[in-house]
Amino acid sequence: MAEEKKIKKPHGVARLIQGKCIACGARCQMPCPKDAIEMNDQGEPVIILEKCSGCRKCLKVCPVDALEIYYTPQEEKILAEIAARTKAAAPAVEEIDKEAAETLARLKEYRGVWVFIEQTAGEPAQVSWELLGIGAELARTLGVELCSVVIGGGVENLCQESFSYGATRAYLIDDPIFHHYRTEPYYKAICHLVRKYKPEIVLMGATGLGRDLAGAVATELQTGLTADCTGLAIDDRRFLLQTRPAFGGNIMATILTESTRPQMSTVRPHVMPLPQRDVSRRGEIIRETVPGKEADFAVKVLEIIDTRKEGDVDVAAAEVIISGGRGMCAKENFDILQELADELDGVVGCSRGAVEAGWMPAERQVGQTGKTVRPKIYFACGISGAIQHLVGMQDSDVIVAINRDRQAPIFEVANYGIVGDVLQIIPALTNRIREMRTQRRG
């Protein structure tokens, strides 16, 4: 046996590791050169062993490493033998893919980190300044410049503001056409700038406007865009690692754009820290104009209605909800919740009990027969957590429960709980927030 001259190296076959597949959308199926992968009704791969050649292409694309190569015990033996024979031999030098090299060279043409400064009627969105903070970090790591992109009508002052938050250069397109945000003129303007100046990273806020714009820009430029990022970093190949929640927040995914530029992300507001504002900082303003006049754009903004001051509170769409139940004891006590809501830019909701008691209107009710909500933070104050309430709020990102009764079912779903009197704890929380804010400002 040992005399056998040549041993054929076994390739094995791909195999799914039970419980690891997340049904990402048949990523593994497509690269398979042998059509050896079928997807079952659960969206998981079924590998047809007779067809599989063990090429490992599916393994490479699986984002959760749910596939492995399986060898029979016999094959294992052969492998061990081969390993023993080639032990002394030097490892093979990895072949450089010519195509990959070309791509890398092309990507090198792109330099710089850009942040789009979002504004409405000249008023900037705070997320833009937050992005300048993280943008500066990325630019530092990459050794490139941090630039802001300011587009609007009469918005030059925002360039200086962006310098105060850390940008060193601002691309400014200032024209009455851009007075109101409209997708087409805006995305065309940005694409014009990108094509001309070739940044490697473009960041926007993951706001309604930012997500509207980024999607159009990325499609026009045929480049990668990652939505609603909560983490950004640079890897050893200068690639932007974009981390974001997916699957309803049940998993986090790190995504990158390997072969196109710029790398685009929209970033969730309030996630990146706001950098220190320093009005003494200066930068360079680069004025640009884009071809095009008002008549080219058929979309018209007819009216803008400020809904902040209106009385209609939309519990379903709120990002922070302070809900009260029967444990609030009286109608007046909901004022305490409103005060906290005002501090957190949230709205006051309630349980069915509070509606039944006549303390709150039915539109604020969360639960089976009320609204289903998915806020970033849900405060359940004096709510025991009967199932008809839980089903309306259990998918909130974070649940805070305050209740006297440690046995209340609400604590089973809460991320943070305080056992105590809601009428003491909520005012204490509100006061503490106010104190800290005053300290910060002062």
Added chain:
Amino acid sequence: MSPDIVLFAVVIVAATALFGWSCFRRFRLITLGRDEDRFDKIGERLKNTLVYAFGQRRVLRRPFGINHVVLYWSFLILFLANAEFVLHGLFPAYVSLSRLPTGLYYTLAFIFDLASLLALLAVLVALSRRLFLPPPHIEARSRDSFVILSLVAVLMIAFFGVHASEIAQGTEAAARFMPVSALVAAAFMSGAPLDSLVGAAGFFWWLHALVLLGFLNYLPYSKHLHILTAIPNCYFRRLDNVKTQSREEFTAGNTYGVERVEQFTWKDLFDSYSCTECGRCSDACPATFTGKPLDPRLVVHDIKANLLKNGSQIKNKTDRVLPLIGGGQVGSVSEEVIWECTTCGACVEECPVFIEQYPRIIDMRRHLVEMQARFPDDLSTLFENMEQRSNPWGMAPAERTKWTADMSIRPFEAGKTEYLFFIGCAGALSARSRETTRSIARILDAAGISWGILGRDELCCGDSVRRLGNEFVFDRMAEENIKLFTEKGITRMITQCPHCFSSFHDDYRQYGLELEVVHHTELISRLLKESRLKLNHTVDLGNVVFHDSCYLGRYHQIYEAPREIVASVTGRAPIEMERHHSRSFCCGGGGGHMWMEEHVGKLINVARIEQALEKDPATICVSCPYCMTMLEDGLKDKNADDKVRVLDVAEIVARAL
């Protein structure tokens, strides 16, 4: 001397023909309804007719029912008298009481005389009640009632008039045996000249004849049609309890539910003819009681009115004059009404003539849901959750095993496990009801019962969607459950929830599923009786009132098992609320109302809690997770949750282990 026979014959023929024609017109409409077999089991049906029609058993459930029994039996007796009256009028030479043997003649004369008095008194009592006592409902004071009562009174007075005149003339041989007529004669006619007595006799005779024939012809057009239909309605009653609905066949081209009155079965239509508007169903109905627009009596009345209004259009297949569903006028049922029913069954339970009120509401719900996709907004979520996730809240299946907490999960294994413990959605998913589930598990273990669960594979029984008229979704859910039960080899099942119990016990039987299903209260009571379950000590729970679950009580006559358990645990029988056993008042959670808000009137659960609080309880004992939720919410509403608690029967047993 008899009045002119020819004239009488003409009147009789005309009146009878008119009556016959009226009846034909009325009853022909019944045949427009869909088929339904109510012609089986003749013996049992005859027995029912004896007990409930002639025996008036359900009428007698209310104290005032005695008045009806008197009137009813007087009428039955006087039917003979009136037959004689008519025949004697036509053929005086051949037909006459006086031609009978004297003994029989005198006896009958006595009985007729007495029956007429009783009928007259009963009518006077009924009239006084309507006039002077608060009536059960406003229609009791309708013109119809007064017309009929007056006619009957006049008929009796005419009877006495005829006989008194004859007695006064000295022509009545049975005078000694007709004390009332004799008294009338003595009081009003003594010493009157003969010709005026003859005139009076003629007058009263014709009055009697005309009122009798008038009454006959008024019947088919009044609520007193029940005189003709109530007895057959008792004969054709459903022999089992009303506790499930018929299946529908889902093939292309079918229609579902009832939108037009002839889509009801003939028996449903016959029901509507049998209603006397006595209002007992209204009194029993929790929706009516709490000020909702629903009144089961009016639903039945609307069906009748709609049938009468649309009768010829249905026959001629032309456009309807009045839609069955829509409301706005008599003969049309509004959608609000249709959605208010909790299917508690109190109406059906109360009806003296076995009208099935609430199942008609479900028929109309089926039309709204399945054909129109119209239903209260609250139900969108429910229907979606039931279809997508097979539970009313849309929780993930994995949550179904959460109740086990520190207990090990015991899967059901055919051959190894005797009972499937079917937890039910509430028992598995609602934090409060999980306590009950855990208690039952402890009890079963203490009694050495071998049981297992389906865990995350358990599906909803579909009770709520079926009662809400979403038969299509129920049908799919039932098929899935049956597949699961068959695969797992389940033959015996314990349920936590009376709604699961009732579904598997009756609804699923329509699908050929033969399971031995037992509700936990029944099983526990049996285990206690057989001493397989031993209680360590009695538990003091203060004053305990027991609240009946509709689906256990009225639907399945399980009244005593839970009460016996309470007695065993506390050493005392539970205190009864004013409404209990078959008269019990719904918690407000049945028929899909667990998932709907009440927007009109008082909350049903609060009304029930108020009834409970009258008994000053420390504990309200229940046997259903819906009752648990509804009553606990009611206590909170009354700010009584710190003084009173709601416990499931199983929970109190667990405390005594």
Added chain:
Amino acid sequence: MLVVACIKQVPDTTQVKIDPDTGTLIREGVPFILNPFDVHALEESLRLKDKYGLRATVISMGPPNTEVTLRKALARGADQTVLLSDRAFGGADTLATSMVLASAIRRLSQAEEVALVICGQQTIDGDTAQVGPGIATRLGYAQLTLVDCIEYVDLPARKVKVRRKLRGRHEVIEAPLPALITVTREINRLRYPTVPMRLMAEEAAITLWDNQKMGLDEATIGLKGSATQVRRIFSPERARGEILGDGANEPEKAAQLLLGKLIEKDLLYL
């Protein structure tokens, strides 16, 4: 004229749970559902059908079992459905997805003019909100995202007026047709399928377009046409059931502890 609703079948992410011991995703038994945002896109297209006589067409890219979801759309009243399914479409990011969808809409428009394309605001599995803008840009349609009210469609004048819902404000916008609209969940209340419609949908034919039919360059679709690559997927840290402090006796301190946690986890900003 057509109104095209783009829908997606997604795993019901609210049923996805993380195994507390292993930190992995528990996907077993998680059903596929019609993306809850897309239900409203479908509903809006049906309302436009009812109101303006547009023909409601529903398209979806996904595995063959997406057919189940398309039948639900038919049961609710869609006139026709097209399933875009091919293994070459698999593993697509938003760029490659919008490529296939836009091509399909272009194909549809060759047979009948497309007035509007309606998409859900985003999906619950990807949460990107990028496919709508991607389709609009590729087709050169007016792009109207986050619409919570279509005020009117003027077919002869080829115009649409909508209200967009943004944070703190509404925008009323007029745009030319054809336009692409992404809708919020508040735009409408859903209809429920009637039984006759359900039975009809169960029997109806579903049009299938694979890439042989579509003839798209494989470098622009599926995994190969995707510009983004998923490098890694991991479970987020999640705090579960932490009771903070002694709220009954020291409410101030407990409140402070809570605030600290919320700030530490980037949930609150001061």
